[in-house]
Amino acid sequence: MTETETTPAVDLDAAEAEVDLPEIGDTSRYDALMQVIRNRVTVRKFDPDYVVPEEHYEMIIEAARHGPSGANAQPWQFIAIRDAELKQKIADYFVAEQRFRAKAKMKFPTPDYRGLATAPGFIVVCSDMRWTNAFPVLNDGSDLDRMYHENAERILLQSVAAATMSAHLAAAALGYNVWWVTAIGQEEAQEAMRPLLGIPDEISVLDIMLFGPAASKPYKRWRRPQEEILHWDGYNPKHFMTDDELAEWIKTRRHRVMYKDASKID
Numbered sequence: 001m002t003e004t005e006t007t008p009a010v011d012l013d014a015a016e017a018e019v020d021l022p023e024i025g026d027t028s029r030y031d032a033l034m035q036v037i038r039n040r041v042t043v044r045k046f047d048p049d050y051v052v053p054e055e056h057y058e059m060i061i062e063a064a065r066h067g068p069s070g071a072n073a074q075p076w077q078f079i080a081i082r083d084a085e086l087k088q089k090i091a092d093y094f095v096a097e098q099r100f101r102a103k104a105k106m107k108f109p110t111p112d113y114r115g116l117a118t119a120p121g122f123i124v125v126c127s128d129m130r131w132t133n134a135f136p137v138l139n140d141g142s143d144l145d146r147m148y149h150e151n152a153e154r155i156l157l158q159s160v161a162a163a164t165m166s167a168h169l170a171a172a173a174l175g176y177n178v179w180w181v182t183a184i185g186q187e188e189a190q191e192a193m194r195p196l197l198g199i200p201d202e203i204s205v206l207d208i209m210l211f212g213p214a215a216s217k218p219y220k221r222w223r224r225p226q227e228e229i230l231h232w233d234g235y236n237p238k239h240f241m242t243d244d245e246l247a248e249w250i251k252t253r254r255h256r257v258m259y260k261d262a263s264k265i266d
Contacts, residue, residue, distance in 0.1 A: 040172035041220055042179055044111050046212035048118035056174055057121070060211075063170030067163030070155035075131035076163050079197055081122040086196060090124075090208070091116035093192045094181070109255040113181075120212030121176065123167065124193070126203050127160050129153070157206070164207055171211040177218050181208035219261040 022029050057080045069075060081087055094113035101110050116122075132152035138145035168178050184193065184205050193205045228239060241249065 036169055036173045038220075040168055041177050041214075041218045043177040043214040043218045044115045044179055045215040046115060046119045046177070046210070047215050048120070050120040050213050052121045052212065056171075057123070059174065060121075060123070060167045060170045064163040064167040067159070067166040069159035069162065070152075071134045073131050073134040073156075073159065074163075075127045075134070075156050076160050077126040077128075077203070078167075079124040079126065079199075081124060081197075084117075087119065087122055088117045089196055090122075090193065093189065097189070109258050111259070115179070116181070116208070116210065119179065119210035121171065121210060123209040123211075124197060124205055125160060125164050125207040125209060126199065126205055127156060128203050129156065130202060132156055160206055164209060167209055168211075171209075175213075176211040177214045179210040181210065184208065219263070221260070222257045 061078050061080075064076070064078060065074065067074075067076075081090070091113060094116055098110045098113050101108055132149060132155075133139065135148075135152040135155045137148045137152050164180070168180065171178050184190070184207070190205060193199065194201065194203070199205065231239065
C-alpha cells in the first residue's frame with residue numbers, strides 16, 4: 001500500500017454493501033411483501049409444544065437490525081427468552097396488570113395475558129433513552145431544550161418501533177403468528193422486568209414480541225379502508241373526528257375491532 005492509499009473506514013460485509021433494488025414499476029416483490037404484511041396476524045394463544053429453532057430467532061433479529069433509525073443510531077437491544085420459568089414470571093406480571101385494570105374500572109378490553117407463558121417465541125425489546133442525545137438537543141435545561149428532547153424521544157421510539165415491525169414481518173414471513181405486547185410503559189413494569197432479566201437501570205423495556213404457531217385457527221382483524229386514511233395534498237377535513245365522535249367510536253366500536261374477526265364486523 002502506498003502512502004496515499006488508505007483503508008476504508010468501515011469494512012462492510014459484501015451482502016450489506018450492495019443494494020439490490022427491482023426495476024421501478026416492477027410489482028413482483030411488492031406483491032410478495034404485501035402477502036407477508038396481510039398475513040401478519042395477531043394471536044394471543046400459541047401452540048405450547050412448538051420449539052422455535054435458534055436460527056429463526058437470528059433471522060428475525062437480522063431483519064430488525066436493518067430497520068431505519070434517527071441518526072442511524074440503531075438504539076435497540078433484543079433479549080430472546082427461551083426459559084419457561086422466565087416466561088411464566090413475565091406473564092405473571094401482566095396477568096396482575098390485567099386484574100388491576102379491571103379493579104380500576106378503566107373499561108379497556110384488556111387481552112388475556114396468560115398466553116405469554118406458553119408463547120414459543122419470546123423477544124423483549126429494549127432501548128437506552130440516553131440515545132436521545134444522538135438527535136438534535138441542546139442539553140442546557142432550557143424550554144427549547146425540553147421541546148427538542150420531547151421530539152428526540154419520539155424519534156427514538158419511532159426508530160425502535162420500525163425495527164420491531166421489521167421483526168414482526170420476518171416472523172410472519174417464516175409462517176408464524178405474532179403478538180405485539182406494549183403495556184409496559186409504567187415504571188412498575190420496568191421495576192418488575194429489569195431484575196428478572198438483569199437489565200441495567202439505564203435500559204428501558206419498550207415492547208415484547210411473541211411469535212409461534214397459533215393454538216387455533218387465526219383470523220384477520222378489521223382494517224380501515226384506504227379512502228379513510230389517505231389524504232391528497234393536505235388534510236381532508238372529512239376524515240376529522242370531533243371529540244364526541246371519537247368518544248362514541250371508543251364506546252361502541254373499540255372492543256369489536258380489537259378482538260373480533262373482521263368478517264363478523266358490520
